[in-house]
Amino acid sequence: MTNSKVHDKFNRPLQDLRISVTDRCNFRCTYCMPKEIFGKDFTFLPKEHLLSFEEIEKLAKAFTKLGVSKIRLTGGEPLLRKDLPTLIEKLSAIEGIEDIALTTNGVHLVKQAKALKAAGLQRINVSLDALDEETFKAINDRGVSPEWVLKGIDAGFEAGLQVKVNMVVKKGMNDKDILPMAAYFKEKGITLRFIEFMDVGTSNGWNFSSVITKKEILEKLATEFDIEPVEQNYFGEVAKRYRYKGTNTEVGFITSVSESFCASCTRARIAADGKFYTCLFATNGFDLKELVRNTNDDDVIYERIQSIWQKRTDRYSDQRTEETVKNRDKIEMSYIGG
Ligand code: SAM
Ligand code: SF4
Ligand code: SF4
Numbered sequence: 001m002t003n004s005k006v007h008d009k010f011n012r013p014l015q016d017l018r019i020s021v022t023d024r025c026n027f028r029c030t031y032c033m034p035k036e037i038f039g040k041d042f043t044f045l046p047k048e049h050l051l052s053f054e055e056i057e058k059l060a061k062a063f064t065k066l067g068v069s070k071i072r073l074t075g076g077e078p079l080l081r082k083d084l085p086t087l088i089e090k091l092s093a094i095e096g097i098e099d100i101a102l103t104t105n106g107v108h109l110v111k112q113a114k115a116l117k118a119a120g121l122q123r124i125n126v127s128l129d130a131l132d133e134e135t136f137k138a139i140n141d142r143g144v145s146p147e148w149v150l151k152g153i154d155a156g157f158e159a160g161l162q163v164k165v166n167m168v169v170k171k172g173m174n175d176k177d178i179l180p181m182a183a184y185f186k187e188k189g190i191t192l193r194f195i196e197f198m199d200v201g202t203s204n205g206w207n208f209s210s211v212i213t214k215k216e217i218l219e220k221l222a223t224e225f226d227i228e229p230v231e232q233n234y235f236g237e238v239a240k241r242y243r244y245k246g247t248n249t250e251v252g253f254i255t256s257v258s259e260s261f262c263a264s265c266t267r268a269r270i271a272a273d274g275k276f277y278t279c280l281f282a283t284n285g286f287d288l289k290e291l292v293r294n295t296n297d298d299d300v301i302y303e304r305i306q307s308i309w310q311k312r313t314d315r316y317s318d319q320r321t322e323e324t325v326k327n328r329d330k331i332e333m334s335y336i337g338g
Pocket of ligand 1: 032078103167195197198338
């Protein structure tokens, strides 16, 4: 297996890998896993379909040889996967991996933050969509108070992890929490990132009119704060970054709907069952589980990934229309992990 960068049809290098470690979650966020669909009768992936830690490690090594240096673990809720620190230890020992991050709803951080950090985790993105008790409880649909997530964020800090907070903004759901969230995290010196509500999957009832765009949020922020844009850090950086003037505290935007960023999309995604997706809005994945289970030849895995990436032409967000949104086969966010 040689080390070489691989580029897709639009010359986008493969740089980041997102790995979903479970499709299960302790929340039922209305915009991600609405309870009407993800209720008692929903069939999650059977355990034997999940990639083992050894299989994830084997795949991650192959991806690293093709240019990946950053890995993000996600889900469902990744902290529900048993012994996650063991996986993080394995991944951080891989030559070429420079950065390991985790996206979580934060509920289990109080218990797990120290072990995650000790295993080699560097950064966490904690999802929190409202500070208002009733609003947040209605969103997560499990009666979880924002207090729990805030405690998780503090635990992450105390353990020495870098922390950012993600807030999905949806019209009529949590618009009134934009300013309180900004004020709270500015005060704490924590980067808050506003995520435009996206049409991932087919179950969240998305439509264009439910999106609050970056422009609208910026206008709202401007009523209370003085902010200025910050230069991009690297090719493929997803967030549009701003800073509260006179501070080092940033606020960011993930603008998949209003300002798509497909031209610099360098992310590969592996679902918990080993399917490889080259776009968040894909309808088909490439099965790597059977390959990783049936071959001991790392070159075969490497060549398969290389050949998939070289053929990649995805640019869903650039092309989003009322018609593409209606596609019934898009994979769900809780399955692919964001
Ligand atoms: N359970 C973890 C969490 O919530 O952080 C990790 C998985 S979750 C699918 C990853 C990210 O996707 C979270 O920040 C979540 O808020 C975001 N997300 C889920 N559904 C979304 C949607 N329809 N539009 C925009 N972001 C979404
Ligand atoms: Fe679970 Fe995260 Fe989806 Fe909420 S956004 S339902 S916490 S996977
Ligand atoms: Fe990347 Fe697909 Fe999102 Fe475009 S729509 S930025 S190609 S994941």
